[in-house]
Amino acid sequence: MRKKRFLITGGCGFIGSQVLQNLLKTPHEIFVIDNLSTGDWSWILERRIDLKICDIRSTNALEYILDVAPHYVIHLAAQTDIPTSIEQQHLDADINILGTLNVMLACKKVANFERFVFASSAAVYGNNTKLPLKEESQIQPQSPYGMSKSICEQYLSLNKNMDGFPYCALRFANVYGNKRQDKKDVISNFWDEFIQQRAPTIFGSGRQTRDFIFVDDIAEALILAIDIKDSGVYNVSTNEQTSINEVFQRIGNLLQIELDPVRKAPRLGDVYSSCLSNQKFRAATGWKPAYTLQTGLEKLREIKMKETLHATKSSDVVI
Numbered sequence: 535m536r537k538k539r540f541l542i543t544g545g546c547g548f549i550g551s552q553v554l555q556n557l558l559k560t561p562h563e564i565f566v567i568d569n570l571s572t573g574d575w576s577w578i579l580e581r582r583i584d585l586k587i588c589d590i591r592s593t594n595a596l597e598y599i600l601d602v603a604p605h606y607v608i609h610l611a612a613q614t615d616i617p618t619s620i621e622q623q624h625l626d627a628d629i630n631i632l633g634t635l636n637v638m639l640a641c642k643k644v645a646n647f648e649r650f651v652f653a654s655s656a657a658v659y660g661n662n663t664k665l666p667l668k669e670e671s672q673i674q675p676q677s678p679y680g681m682s683k684s685i686c687e688q689y690l691s692l693n694k695n696m697d698g699f700p701y702c703a704l705r706f707a708n709v710y711g712n713k714r715q716d717k718k719d720v721i722s723n724f725w726d727e728f729i730q731q732r733a734p735t736i737f738g739s740g741r742q743t744r745d746f747i748f749v750d751d752i753a754e755a756l757i758l759a760i761d762i763k764d765s766g767v768y769n770v771s772t773n774e775q776t777s778i779n780e781v782f783q784r785i786g787n788l789l790q791i792e793l794d795p796v797r798k799a800p801r802l803g804d805v806y807s808s809c810l811s812n813q814k815f816r817a818a819t820g821w822k823p824a825y826t827l828q829t830g831l832e833k834l835r836e837i838k839m840k841e842t843l844h845a846t847k848s849s850d851v852v853i
């Protein structure tokens with residue numbers, strides 16, 4: 535395997551950390567840009583990873599990219615919270631659109647640059663109800679966040695058409711795993727509340743569905759995407775839909791805790807049902823998800839049990 539330079543923006547985040555773990559198993563050189571707004575860098579310190587703490591919108595980021603001259607960029611840094619994208623539309627567009635442009639334009643100046651892998655989202659499809667959604671399905675974002683991802687895809691496509699800029703935009707379904715940040719996804723929220731014996735909140739009827747994909751599967755897909763020959767958009771998903779009520783039941787069963795949910799009105803910007811066909815990405819890479827929702831939740835339980843055990847051992851010091 536020839537050693538290449540990988541730059542991961544947002545490498546300290548939830549998905550980025552898993553991508554770094556996978557890359558550490560390869561001989562490739564690893565570089566990270568992160569402003570640590572939601573990321574955690576503590577575990578990176580003793581690893582062979584070069585971390586530049588800066589904002590993707592800054593000239594520092596641009597200069598760093600030119601210095602590193604990466605072969606591949608996996609661009610994950612973003613404002614990822616949908617309610618924030620509604621309340622602070624300027625901020626969302628600034629980070630997600632202008633920040634992405636800053637990184638992409640820097641990559642265009644790098645000689646021998648090979649591919650830009652962009653973290654897009656199922657949010658670009660909005661409330662399109664013709665499931666499973668395919669890459670050519672109609673785009674109708676319901677939030678500024680979804681809109682920002684769709685606009686970035688269009689910039690990438692435009693630059694590919696203008697001068698052959700090589701890219702892959704991966705539209706992730708709902709990613710779950712061992713999230714540490716405050717702003718969490720539905721699975722992490724349910725999990726934490728079950729553990730604390732607090733009734734989890736279900737917005738709307740709970741019959742709305744999502745396509746839940748385990749973070750390890752996403753990290754593997756992001757690295758495989760560098761070898762895709764055809765620039766364009768690809769769904770990365772399980773092609774299965776599960777209702778929020780079922781997720782609630784499954785987590786309760788797994789943790790052997792019985793609670794009734796608190797039911798609240800649906801949230802603005804939330805889509806009703808979501809399921810993405812992963813056929814195109816599977817055909818291009820040979821990838822397929824290793825985890826079902828059940829095996830992913832079991833793996834999550836294993837990780838959390840190890841963490842608890844580790845925390846108990848560390849605090850178990852005799853003075």
Ligand SMILES: NC(=O)c1ccc[n+]([C@@H]2O[C@H](COP(=O)([O-])OP(=O)(O)OC[C@H]3O[C@@H](n4cnc5c(N)ncnc54)[C@H](O)[C@@H]3O)[C@@H](O)[C@H]2O)c1
Pocket residue numbers: 543544545546547548549550567568569570571572573574588589590591609610611612613614629633653654655656705706707708709710715719
């Ligand atoms: N988690 C999901 O379910 C999901 C689904 C679809 C798409 N995505 C996309 O995947 C990517 C990663 O998501 P995540 O869940 O790991 O989010 P995350 O918030 O855990 O990670 C984002 C990382 O980017 C960094 N960051 C944010 N703004 C920055 C800026 N202006 N400059 C430099 N660094 C910055 C943060 O500190 C953090 O480390 C995002 O682009 C997100 O939109 C995530």
